[in-house]
Amino acid sequence: MNPYQGPPQYLHNIGFTNNAPQSFGNPMPMPGFPTMGYPASQPGYPAASPGYPQSNYPTQGYPQQNSGYPQQNQGYPQQPQGYPQQPQGYPQHSQGYSQQSQGFPQQSQGFPHNPAQSYPGAQESAQTGYPQQGYQASGYPQSNAQAYAHSIQTHQAYGASNPVSSTPKSKPTVVPVNPFDPRDDAAVLRKAMKGFGTDEKAIIQVLTRRSNEQRLRIAFEFKTLYGKDLVSDLKSETSGKFEDLVVALMTPLPQFYAKELHDATAGIGTDEDVLIEVMCTMSNHEIHVIKQSYTAMYGTLLEDDLRGDTSGNFKRLMTSLCMGNRSEDFHIDRERAREDARSLLQAGELRLGTDESVFNAVLCSRSFPQLAAIFQEYQFLTGHDIDDAIKAEFSGDLEKALRAIVKVVRNKPLFFAEGLHKSMKGLGTNDRQLIRIMVTRCEVDLGDIAEMFQAKYGESLQSWIEGDCSGHYKKCFLGLLGLY
Secondary structure, rough: OOOOOOOOOOOOOOHHHOOOOOOOOOOOOOOOOOOOOOOOOOOOOOOOOOOHHHHHHHOOOOHHHHHOOHHHHHHHHHHHOOOOHHHHOOOOHHHHHHHHHHHHOOOOOOOOHHHOOOOOOOOOOOOOOOOOOOOOOOOOOOHHHHHHHHHHHHHHHHHHOOOOOOOOOOOOOOOOOOOOOHHHHHHHHHHHHHOOOOOHHHHHHOOOOOOHHHHHHHHHHHHHOOOOOOHHHHHOOOOOHHHHHHHOOOOHHHHHHHHHHHHHHHOOOOOOHHHHHHOOOOOOOHHHHHHHHHHHOOOHHHHHHHHHHHHHHHHHHHHHOOOOOOOOOOOOOHHHHHHHHHHHHHHHHOOOOOOOOHHOOOOOOOHHHHHHHHHHHHHHHOOHHHHHHHHHHOOOOHHHHHHHHHHHHHOHHHHHHHHHHHHHHOOOOHHHHHHHHHHHOOOOHHHHHHHHHHHHOOOOOOHHHHHHHHHHHHHHHHHHHOOO
């Protein structure tokens, strides 16, 4: 049965599962709390559908493996007998995978297996170029994967500020509170809105110190205890941009992204910057969940609406990204990276005109670590950065989208720091962009984004928010930064 036949008026928790990335909910188990992200798996289904990571699916509906494969798990504990010990036969395990955790401390940049979607600590942007350490005189890397792994550790463009570290360094500013009692929080919010006047400080402190999924649980308990919708009450007690920010905080992230994409394409004109920001930064899993929520909310396919509102090569790029079928293999194929770099060179600078399809195919299908290797190879082949080549070969929205992918591959927090700066610079404020970035990144890497903002612009993100916003609107942003 289609769970979205006749979408309910109150879609409580669409797109969230207990195993979802942190950007799409609290990964901590929430026993007894309903989710509507995916229907329960049925016996006989394959282990994972293409494009969906296996870890995000419940397993209780799968047939037990031991019925068809007796004592399957008993063949592995005796590993030293059948296989040589790793220190002898497989030194450091770094030759096959190029020490990914050292070269890419933020492996989960946009990938569903880890909430930390960033490359924190990269103090240099891509303009610094690529050091030529660990390479032969020919300009190409040594065939020894160990030498390549060493060279990766030295490249700032890969975001490796601490090559010794093997753990993600993402810095969210909002984390799930523990212990957590949603009924107590519901009572606090009820008291803050009851009677004459509103205690905005209590509202801000509750909402900015809970994760997105915890806020949804508070709303669930609020309706249980008081028979009223929390979002409706909050809207009646707030106004203006502060109301918009509070409603954004109370919206499930997949629905929030779906609404942003819908509003960007609905009506006259298209906000291509929103399409680029969302579609170029999401993981496969996130794109599929957003598409699911989009169809539930609006009754149409996201792909159809994107194709209907864009044109030319930009439409093809958006369609490719909408498929959510990017490789998520962290193993780097050096030879293939060299071939792709040559293909990009031949499709752009070495021919009259540009073959956009080659750029589309490479930048939409290769994994982020593989793209980083391709960009490095391009640097060694041509002597200049691929970002410069894209600026010379493309224009308009397609240029912005391709350059956005390059920036996300190299330094995701810096990409969002530039977005925050753009939303507040000059006269006026792009409040919608400011709210979108602050709300969606606070549980992922807003701490890293604030550091990149300080490093690039010489001023703190806090000072810019204080200078550009006011009142409770400003205080709520500071709360998301952990400063109120």
